[in-house]
Amino acid sequence: MAKVRIPTPLRKFTDGKEEVIAAGASVRAVIDELERMHPGIKTKICDDSGAVRKFINLFANEEDVRFLQAMDTPLTDKDELSIVPAIAGG
Amino acid sequence: MTRACIIGAGGLGGPIALALAAAGWRLRVVDPDRVELSNLQRQIQFATADIGQPKAAALAALVRARHPGASIEALDTRFEASTADAITAGVDVVLDGTDDPATKFAVGDHAVARGLPCVIAGVLRYGGTVFAGAPDAACYRCLFEDPPGADQAPSCADAGVLGAACAVIGGLAARAALGLALDQRGAGTITVVEDLRRGCRPRTIPFDPRPGCACGAARVHRTASTR
Numbered sequence: 034m035a036k037v038r039i040p041t042p043l044r045k046f047t048d049g050k051e052e053v054i055a056a057g058a059s060v061r062a063v064i065d066e067l068e069r070m071h072p073g074i075k076t077k078i079c080d081d082s083g084a085v086r087k088f089i090n091l092f093a094n095e096e097d098v099r100f101l102q103a104m105d106t107p108l109t110d111k112d113e114l115s116i117v118p119a120i121a122g123g
Numbered sequence: 124m125t126r127a128c129i130i131g132a133g134g135l136g137g138p139i140a141l142a143l144a145a146a147g148w149r150l151r152v153v154d155p156d157r158v159e160l161s162n163l164q165r166q167i168q169f170a171t172a173d174i175g176q177p178k179a180a181a182l183a184a185l186v187r188a189r190h191p192g193a194s195i196e197a198l199d200t201r202f203e204a205s206t207a208d209a210i211t212a213g214v215d216v217v218l219d220g221t222d223d224p225a226t227k228f229a230v231g232d233h234a235v236a237r238g239l240p241c242v243i244a245g246v247l248r249y250g251g252t253v254f255a256g257a258p259d260a261a262c263y264r265c266l267f268e269d270p271p272g273a274d275q276a277p278s279c280a281d282a283g284v285l286g287a288a289c290a291v292i293g294g295l296a297a298r299a300a301l302g303l304a305l306d307q308r309g310a311g312t313i314t315v316v317e318d319l320r321r322g323c324r325p326r327t328i329p330f331d332p333r334p335g336c337a338c339g340a341a342r343v344h345r346t347a348s349t350r
Contacts, residue, residue: 038317041248042277051318077275087268088224088275095328117315117328119267120245120252122279123135123222 034110035063035093040118046074060091061104063114078116088119124149124194125304127216130202130230132156132178134279134286135220135244137168138293139300140195144186146301149194153210154178155201165279165286202226207233216300218242220293222278224270231256231263235338240303240310244296247277249285251292253314255299260310261330262338288319295325 034056039047047053055070057063061083068075080086083104091098092115098106108114125148129136132154140152158166158173158181166178173181179197186195200206202221207229211217217239219230227243231254234241240257256262270276295314302308314327332340 040317041250042282051321086271086275088271090266090330092328092330095326097330099333100331115315115326115328117252117313119224119227119271119276120247121222121224121227121271121276122245122247122251122282122284123131123133123220 035108035112035114037063037067038113038115040116041120042118043074043077043116046071046077057108059102059104059108060093060098060106060114063108064104090117091115092117125216126214127151127218127300127304128153128210128214130154130210130217130219130226131221132182132197133162133220133222134165134284134289135246135293135296136178136218137166137182138290139218139220139244139297140182140186141168141189142294142297143300144190144193144195146297150183150186151196151198151210151214152179152182153198153200153202154182155199161280165284165289167286167290202230204229208237211237211239214239216240216242216304218244218296218300220244220296222280224276228263228267228270235262235264240300240307242296242299242303244292246284246288246292247279247282249288249318249320250316251288252316253292253295253299255303255309255312255314257303257307257310259340260307261332261340262336265311265333265336265338265340266313266330268333285319288316291316291319291323 055066128151177199183195183197238258243254
């Protein structure tokens with residue numbers, strides 16, 4: 034389980050919620066649970082192969098998951114997963 | 124005196140220019156667009172009388188009115204491959220505040236190619252992000268490998284933006300540029316403001332160069348204890 038920080042462009046899937054608690058022992062499991070709770074959100078985060086889209090980054094407790102164990106990075110209920118996309122507006 | 128070019132004279136370019144001019148920087152502001160009525164809610168540097176005027180020139184005029192000694196140049200030009208070298212000629216720092224993902228990536232790539240510190244800011248609805256990069260630190264593509272598609276990254280015009288969010292993110296972008304110019308402080312970070320309705324709580328997250336990235340920056344992993 035982890036607290037997931039939802040970025041502005043994806044809050045339409047979470048009823049406007051900035052933070053969501055999702056069950057799962059890894060980044061992959063938490064993203065899957067996020068999809069179960071909020072259908073449609075996973076395809077905005079991951080591509081068809083399940084990899085994180087190239088304009089999005091995931092940080093576990095402010096550590097880039099690419100330098101941890103990527104989607105297999107373990108998470109506990111004390112952890113926080115941030116979804117950070119490239120923001121286009123200006 | 125530090126010299127900077129600011130790509131985009133809109134919601135973010137306005138507060139960035141005002142902050143850096145007040146800090147005594149020499150500025151070049153670049154934007155091909157003209158002021159529209161729909162801009163005024165978030166691009167507070169413009170007034171109704173500016174509608175129809177080139178944004179870069181109108182912003183430069185405001186900066187000069189506030190700071191008569193300011194050195195600011197306005198270019199009514201789009202940042203693209205054919206104009207990039209002229210736009211960044213002689214500058215020490217490049218800042219992007221455009222509303223176009225492709226331009227943000229092009230600015231980041233050009234900064235890497237020319238060895239320039241770079242700030243790329245984005246704002247949407249109630250929050251935004253500020254990337255800070257410099258030579259030998261992580262670049263924008265170390266963080267985001269490719270731009271989002273048109274349907275994957277809503278613009279302010281599409282999704283809306285709180286006018287005050289532009290001021291907050293623009294101010295953070297100016298602060299990032301000041302840090303980079305001082306001693307490359309903050310290079311290889313992204314600052315995130317998630318939702319101003321719940322308070323202004325910027326989080327600055329360091330990140331490492333991505334192995335295989337074209338920028339070639341070496342990875343020096345910074346753990347939480349060394350940040």
